[in-house]
Amino acid sequence: MALDSGTDALAKLAEEHVDHRFKGLPPDAYGLTVAELAGQRRNLFTGGFTTPVLALSAERLEHNLKLMETYSARHGLAFAPHGKTSMAPQLFQRQIEHGAWGITLAVPHQVRVARAFGVQRVFLANELVDAAALRWISAELDADPDFRFVCYVDSVRGVGLMDAALTEAGAGRPVDVVVELAAGEGARTGVRTESECAAVADAVALARTLRLAGVAGYEGEVPDADPEKVHAWLRRLVALAVDFDKAGRFDGLEEIVVSAGGSAWFDAVADVFAEVPALSLPVLKLLRSGAYVSHDDGHYRELTPFNRVPEEGALEPAFRLWSQVVSRPSPEQAFTNAGKRDAAYDLHLPFAQVVRRDGAERPATGIEVTGLSDQHAWLRTTAEADLEVGDWLGTGLSHPCTSFDKWQLIPVAEADGTVVDYIRTFF
Numbered sequence: 001m002a003l004d005s006g007t008d009a010l011a012k013l014a015e016e017h018v019d020h021r022f023k024g025l026p027p028d029a030y031g032l033t034v035a036e037l038a039g040q041r042r043n044l045f046t047g048g049f050t051t052p053v054l055a056l057s058a059e060r061l062e063h064n065l066k067l068m069e070t071y072s073a074r075h076g077l078a079f080a081p082h083g084k085t086s087m088a089p090q091l092f093q094r095q096i097e098h099g100a101w102g103i104t105l106a107v108p109h110q111v112r113v114a115r116a117f118g119v120q121r122v123f124l125a126n127e128l129v130d131a132a133a134l135r136w137i138s139a140e141l142d143a144d145p146d147f148r149f150v151c152y153v154d155s156v157r158g159v160g161l162m163d164a165a166l167t168e169a170g171a172g173r174p175v176d177v178v179v180e181l182a183a184g185e186g187a188r189t190g191v192r193t194e195s196e197c198a199a200v201a202d203a204v205a206l207a208r209t210l211r212l213a214g215v216a217g218y219e220g221e222v223p224d225a226d227p228e229k230v231h232a233w234l235r236r237l238v239a240l241a242v243d244f245d246k247a248g249r250f251d252g253l254e255e256i257v258v259s260a261g262g263s264a265w266f267d268a269v270a271d272v273f274a275e276v277p278a279l280s281l282p283v284l285k286l287l288r289s290g291a292y293v294s295h296d297d298g299h300y301r302e303l304t305p306f307n308r309v310p311e312e313g314a315l316e317p318a319f320r321l322w323s324q325v326v327s328r329p330s331p332e333q334a335f336t337n338a339g340k341r342d343a344a345y346d347l348h349l350p351f352a353q354v355v356r357r358d359g360a361e362r363p364a365t366g367i368e369v370t371g372l373s374d375q376h377a378w379l380r381t382t383a384e385a386d387l388e389v390g391d392w393l394g395t396g397l398s399h400p401c402t403s404f405d406k407w408q409l410i411p412v413a414e415a416d417g418t419v420v421d422y423i424r425t426f427f
Contacts, residue, residue, distance in 0.1 A: 017033055091293055124150065182221075216257065333380065349398075352364035
């Protein structure tokens with residue numbers, strides 16, 4: 001997929017017509033193109049949008065993009081933000097424009113989306129043993145010499161399955177792989193011991209269709225994680241790269257990949273990767289944090305490393321879900337028209353933040369979301385709550401990854417409610 005084809009695909013998103021597929025958008029915009037609707041610069045609150053509607057803050061989105069660009073550069077890290085968070089090619093492009101090396105993804109479908117929109121560097125933070133997907137990856141690599149693809153391996157059998165599928169496909173270019181070091185016993189995927197890592201690397205060396213490019217892992221899976229344990233595991237990962245290099249396992253490469261970094265411990269990654277000693281080749285220190293792009297009002301607000309290093313800056317939650325009070329059956333209870341189909345709820349329930357009535361906005365004092373049905377939010381209200389049927393309730397969300405995936409077209413609104421863009425997702 002050539003870069004100009006990706007640019008064309010991004011441009012065509014603006015030509016898509018607004019219709020029944022996209023919830024929350026103004027009914028009278030039916031048939032307009034996304035570009036035409038964006039050009040009207042409608043107001044989220046007075047421009048005909050229907051509730052529930054999810055919006056991204058234009059200012060906070062840009063702030064977060066710039067902050068992680070600056071952070072990565074300051075610490076000498078290449079940045080491949082995890083695209084599974086948003087699955088939004090427009091955001092992939094903005095991340096790349098803000099200095100990202102490429103995009104991290106998790107499954108073959110996501111890679112296909114990225115390639116359809118011209119992403120030239122993909123880090124697949126997962127094992128890949130699906131023969132059909134490997135045939136497609138091989139064809140992409142052979143057709144585009146500028147396409148860089150890297151994925152995990154964590155077993156001798158997995159290496160064998162990859163090699164068999166790629167050999168059958170007649171692969172011309174080898175697939176770059178990194179040995180995934182598990183974060184500990186009982187953690188998710190990854191090789192548990194250094195001796196097993198060496199066995200997997202030996203298997204890669206014997207596979208004509210694969211090339212060992214480095215080592216990687218995910219520190220977020222360290223059991224009972226704390227700063228000391230996370231730093232210790234990251235030093236194990238670096239030591240594995242050093243040992244592989246001493247053994248000559250990276251001969252013939254241009255650079256050695258050492259990769260880690262979710263959204264909860266990237267400060268530890270920066271600390272330890274700064275300690276990487278000189279190796280026989282340049283080292284690509286690849287950070288993969290993805291939730292930063294929208295941040296949130298719950299899980300990542302609590303866990304963000306910027307809480308530990310406030311002098312480095314602060315991410316800002318960019319999502320707000322707007323719903324409308326449709327029932328007020330008692331002074332202690334109310335219901336809005338947003339539920340599990342609209343809001344992330346896997347980590348925390350939404351957080352009541354503001355109420356809008358007649359164009360005025362005020363804090364959501366005395367209002368708490370206590371549960372979600374499919375299409376209703378259950379609210380507990382105290383005597384302080386000034387809430388009526390018809391009011392708009394703005395809620396913050398927890399866990400960006402399960403917020404983006406419920407919305408196919410998301411308005412991007414400026415602070416005064418002016419909608420300046422629309423983000424298309426592909427889950």
